Amino acid sequence: MEAMDLSLKMDPSEGKSKEGEGEEDNGGELVSGDNHDREVEEGCSDEVGSGVEVATAEAEEIGGDEGEEEGGGGDGSFHLHVPQQESRSKYELNELQEEMSRIREENNVLKKFVDQTMKEYCDLQMRVALIQQANDATDRQNLLSLAGNLSGEQTTACNSTEKSKEMTPSPSGGNGDDLELSLMLQTTTTGRKDSPIGRQGMIMSSKGSHLGNRLEERCKMARVDPGGVPSLSSLVSSNRSKTRVSVRARVEGATMNDGCQWRKYGQKIAKGNPCPRAYYRCTVASGCPVRKQVQRCLEDMSILITTYEGTHNHPLPVGATAMASTASTAASFMLVDSSVPSLSNQYGISGSSLSNQYGISGSSLNPSLGHHSQISSPSVANGGAGRSSYINPSDPSREFIFGLTRIHDPEHPIKQFPIGNSSDSLSAQMGFPWINPTKSAALLSNLFPTKDEH
DNA sequence: CGGATTTGACCGGCGC
């Protein structure tokens, strides 16, 4: 290895080129070293150029100083040995220094390249984020415009659900053992729920898993759900309109714990579903008009469909507040869309507030309700926006269907269900980043009490 | 005993 390097140095052209590099790169030390090489080359031109021999001759010329001091003019072999090693080490040192300088240079170049690449990467990330935001906004507008286009046709929530299925990307590829969250804003201006006049449906689904079954469920919910669609005559005559929130949750008990106190006042077996439908009235305060209906889902008995209706006239516990704000947040998402500017303006919610969607609170939804410091119940979530302010006199009834189910899918690993633990990951799983994570955790702790955890 | 639940009767809207 060393011999090879030295023999290369013996090549005049090589030496010159090296010298040139040395002058350009470092100068001083390397140049002096190469000059030594040249002197050796000239002085020993007759000798056969093995590396070692050249080095020896070099040592004889160079080593006048140290060689004489150390060797003291004694034995030639000793005299020649030390200077030879020193010259070699000097040469190696020069080589290493040269190598270092080259590497340093390369490092600088690479550093610049990496910096440039990182800048470009960051730029690209920013662009991708902007494009994704633009696409999301476009999707929302498409959904809402779709809901608007459905007006006048005999459409059902199922239809719009199917379309939303096509339009709404599934974050986890369509199947997964995590939460499915669907949110429906159902606007009806017709006298009857199956009337062809002016029925609008909008559904946003965060996941597309098991859509077949759940589409049917939602269809049934939208079609069978009684009483949610008051007749046109009643709407006109009494200016009365209803906004309802339907929550689908996998609950083992008869009802899910939503933080409110309810009293059962009736039970019916609705047509098309052998499971009885129970009717509850809020008993937190006397005269509270809020009612809810609870019914098992026909396709999946473990799913409990709870429909809230009305506006609480009292503050509610934290759990209900959390649920209300969650639902209302989702509702606010729809309200801020440009397709419903009147509603957006009514609440003073702008598009920019939606961009801060992670923290939209229920209270922001009903600023007109001065006596309410917060939306405090699921029913207020819809109704709070509801009769007093959410709906103008000609406003149709509205219904939110807010479903939370957990579907098992062997293809996807079971995710931890972060009840009360990791609300952030929960929001991510839910695919509803605009839901306040803290409130979502409270909501889910209510929807899925600990005793019901699997 | 008071509150909650059950359950059959009743009411009103709507389609036929």
Next chain:
DNA sequence: GCGCCGGTCAAATCCG
């Protein structure tokens, strides 16, 4: 007008 259906009422019953 009749029947169907969803929603509500209220008496009976249950429960702590």
